[in-house]
Amino acid sequence: MIELNEIGRTYTRPSGESVQALTGFSLHIGRGELVAIVGASGSGKSTLMNILGLLDRPDSGSYRFHGDDVATLDVAGQARFRNRHVGFVFQAFHLLPKTSALENVELPLLYSDRSPVAGLGRKALEAVGLGDRMQHTPSELSGGQQQRVAIARALVNEPELLLADEPTGNLDPTSAGEILDIFAALNREGKTVVLVTHDVAIAARAHRVIRIERGRLVADDSRESAAATGRTHR
Amino acid sequence: MNTPQLITHSLRTLPRHRLRTAFIMLSSFVGAAALTFVLCVGEGARRKMLVTVRQIFGDSAIVVVAGGNQLMGGPRPDAARLTLDDIEDTVRGMPEIELWDPQQTMTVAAKHGNAAATVRLLGQSERSERVWSRSVSRGAYFDAMAVKRLDRVALIGETAARSLFGTGDPIGGEIQIEAVPFTVVGVLERFGTDIHGMDRDNEIVVPISTLMRRLANVDTIAAAKLLLRDARQGEQTAAEFRRRLRSRHALTSGQSDDFRLLTPVEVQRMMGKARSVLSLYLPLAAAVALVVGGIVAATLMLGAVSARIREIGLRRAVGAQPKDIAFQFLVETSVSVFGGGVAGIVGGLLAGQLVASRLQLTGAFSWNAVALALLMSAATALLSGVIPARRAARLLPAEALR
Numbered sequence: 001m002i003e004l005n006e007i008g009r010t011y012t013r014p015s016g017e018s019v020q021a022l023t024g025f026s027l028h029i030g031r032g033e034l035v036a037i038v039g040a041s042g043s044g045k046s047t048l049m050n051i052l053g054l055l056d057r058p059d060s061g062s063y064r065f066h067g068d069d070v071a072t073l074d075v076a077g078q079a080r081f082r083n084r085h086v087g088f089v090f091q092a093f094h095l096l097p098k099t100s101a102l103e104n105v106e107l108p109l110l111y112s113d114r115s116p117v118a119g120l121g122r123k124a125l126e127a128v129g130l131g132d133r134m135q136h137t138p139s140e141l142s143g144g145q146q147q148r149v150a151i152a153r154a155l156v157n158e159p160e161l162l163l164a165d166e167p168t169g170n171l172d173p174t175s176a177g178e179i180l181d182i183f184a185a186l187n188r189e190g191k192t193v194v195l196v197t198h199d200v201a202i203a204a205r206a207h208r209v210i211r212i213e214r215g216r217l218v219a220d221d222s223r224e225s226a227a228a229t230g231r232t233h234r
Numbered sequence: 235m236n237t238p239q240l241i242t243h244s245l246r247t248l249p250r251h252r253l254r255t256a257f258i259m260l261s262s263f264v265g266a267a268a269l270t271f272v273l274c275v276g277e278g279a280r281r282k283m284l285v286t287v288r289q290i291f292g293d294s295a296i297v298v299v300a301g302g303n304q305l306m307g308g309p310r311p312d313a314a315r316l317t318l319d320d321i322e323d324t325v326r327g328m329p330e331i332e333l334w335d336p337q338q339t340m341t342v343a344a345k346h347g348n349a350a351a352t353v354r355l356l357g358q359s360e361r362s363e364r365v366w367s368r369s370v371s372r373g374a375y376f377d378a379m380a381v382k383r384l385d386r387v388a389l390i391g392e393t394a395a396r397s398l399f400g401t402g403d404p405i406g407g408e409i410q411i412e413a414v415p416f417t418v419v420g421v422l423e424r425f426g427t428d429i430h431g432m433d434r435d436n437e438i439v440v441p442i443s444t445l446m447r448r449l450a451n452v453d454t455i456a457a458a459k460l461l462l463r464d465a466r467q468g469e470q471t472a473a474e475f476r477r478r479l480r481s482r483h484a485l486t487s488g489q490s491d492d493f494r495l496l497t498p499v500e501v502q503r504m505m506g507k508a509r510s511v512l513s514l515y516l517p518l519a520a521a522v523a524l525v526v527g528g529i530v531a532a533t534l535m536l537g538a539v540s541a542r543i544r545e546i547g548l549r550r551a552v553g554a555q556p557k558d559i560a561f562q563f564l565v566e567t568s569v570s571v572f573g574g575g576v577a578g579i580v581g582g583l584l585a586g587q588l589v590a591s592r593l594q595l596t597g598a599f600s601w602n603a604v605a606l607a608l609l610m611s612a613a614t615a616l617l618s619g620v621i622p623a624r625r626a627a628r629l630l631p632a633e634a635l636r
């Protein structure tokens with residue numbers, strides 16, 4: 001489903017010095033996989049996720065999604081791609097303040113060119129167990145609940161790919177466990193899930209663990225238990 | 235994108251930024267109100283000026299004012315040189331002048347019983363009724379005999395009558411002007427305020443001879459109005475009159491006039507000047523208020539956009555295109571800017587009507603003001619909301635979300 005080939009991404013700091021966040025990075029991910037990305041702070045995990053979700057552009061290399069070159073899409077095309085195919089979950093939740101859970105979840109529908117279907121937001125919230133909190137604003141929800149709202153938002157347009165950059169980084173262990181259960185369940189229902197984590201225990205639940213060091217892929221371990229279909233290795 | 239949903243969504247975000255919305259509304263309110271107010275009052279003043287000038291000059295008249303080249307200002311020694319005989323002798327032998335009326339004025343204390351009032355006292359001839367086109371609404375104008383005999387008769391304006399007689403009938407009443415007793419023989423037609431904002435109904439008119447001899451003890455007059463037989467002869471007649479009066483005053487060619495002539499052409503010129511003040515400079519001042527309001531709104535929006543850069547990043551991350559972001563901010567700013575602007579227009583119109591009626595101007599309504607205020611509001615909304623939002627939306631979502 002995803003083919004990254006020789007991706008490079010260099011940032012220029014305000015001081016003028018340049019940082020190679022990703023170097024010659026190649027990775028294939030198949031449909032239905034649950035992939036954990038691990039690595040030290042500053043190793044390039046977020047950069048990788050942003051490029052996968054088209055929130056950032058690689059400087060070199062190619063990105064094919066179902067065989068289509070998506071890195072070269074124009075701005076409108078990239079926005080449509082994000083809207084249809086990707087659900088992004090952030091460490092910092094990024095919910096609109098003073099806005100109900102339901103309205104937050106329905107945000108991607110505003111920018112969708114599919115004809116509006118009633119009840120999608122409600123369905124997504126129910127799927128993450130928040131059917132009774134739809135009118136609550138983020139400040140009225142716990143951290144774990146806020147992240148579940150964010151997951152519902154990522155699900156509302158029914159994308160194939162879920163990207164989560166340290167989704168449990170701001171949560172206590174109990175809530176983190178619940179969030180992880182949700183991702184595992186979504187993966188069992190057929191979603192492709194890529195998540196960044198520092199937590200070894202979390203990484204242990206993934207089928208496949210990718211390790212990054214200084215912008216390079218250094219390890220790609222698949223577990224025996226992970227007999228997902230259509231999976232490709234490098 | 236789902237435009238109707240995006241609009242309702244944008245509208246729902248407004249109350250979530252209550253303070254900012256309120257300030258943007260306030261700034262465009264103030265600007266629009268100032269502009270509408272000034273344009274409406276200015277329009278009222280312009281109409282009032284036209285009416286008053288017509289009342290004073292009619293279509294064909296020359297006004298002679300004592301004193302040199304300035305129309306207003308302090309006393310001048312040579313101002314004392316215009317006399318009744320000056321006019322009478324000069325006009326004699328000028329058949330193009332149909333009729334004339336002299337005028338002398340002073341501010342006096344008038345009394346009736348215990349009631350007292352400060353009024354403007356005008357000394358005029360019996361011809362004043364025709365020359366100034368202001369007659370009496372009740373009673374009768376004094377006649378030539380009264381002027382000749384220095385009669386102590388008075389015509390009273392409505393305001394002065396009310397302060398001295400209350401609701402009672404002033405006709406036949408006895409009043410003291412500077413302790414000299416007069417009999418009221420008529421009530422002057424209502425006039426209203428003049429261009430200087432002076433209440434022309436707070437006046438008393440007496441024979442000019444009476445004023446000069448019995449009250450002021452002066453030999454000179456302040457002004458005279460000459461009615462022309464033919465309006466087209468205005469400039470020639472004025473030139474001829476000037477030549478005669480100069481020679482009567484024995485002015486040599488090096489000396490400037492010790493009187494001033496207001497001819498129809500000159501009045502037109504003065505009105506043009508006044509009009510440009512009313513229709514150009516005042517609105518310009520108000521437009522400055524509007525622009526300042528716009529800048530305030532733009533600054534607030536600019537701040538809002540950078541405060542909401544993450545929100546923009548998030549919206550982009552879930553699929554918003556830059557034009558969707560611009561559209562949302564356009565809706566948000568339009569509502570607050572136009573909301574404030576329309577309220578400002580209404581407020582400015584109301585205040586304008588109120589002030590206009592206080593100044594006894596005919597209540598004026600200026601479509602120009604409304605159009606201009608709306609136009610400026612639109613420009614403000616566009617500049618302050620959309621441009622920064624478009625720029626923010628061009629950032630990569632990853633950058634905006636950091």
Ligand SMILES: Nc1ncnc2c1ncn2[C@@H]1O[C@H](COP(=O)(O)OP(=O)(O)OP(=O)(O)O)[C@@H](O)[C@H]1O
Nearest residue numbers: 011012013019021040041042043044045046047048
């Ligand atoms: N916009 C940017 N400008 C300059 N340098 C950047 C920028 N974004 C990332 N970097 C640098 O690129 C490198 C990789 O950053 P990245 O955020 O991908 O790391 P990470 O693995 O996600 O780290 P963490 O675990 O702390 O989130 C770091 O050295 C970082 O400082």
Ligand SMILES: [Mg+2]
Nearest residue numbers: 045046047165
């Ligand atoms: Mg990171």
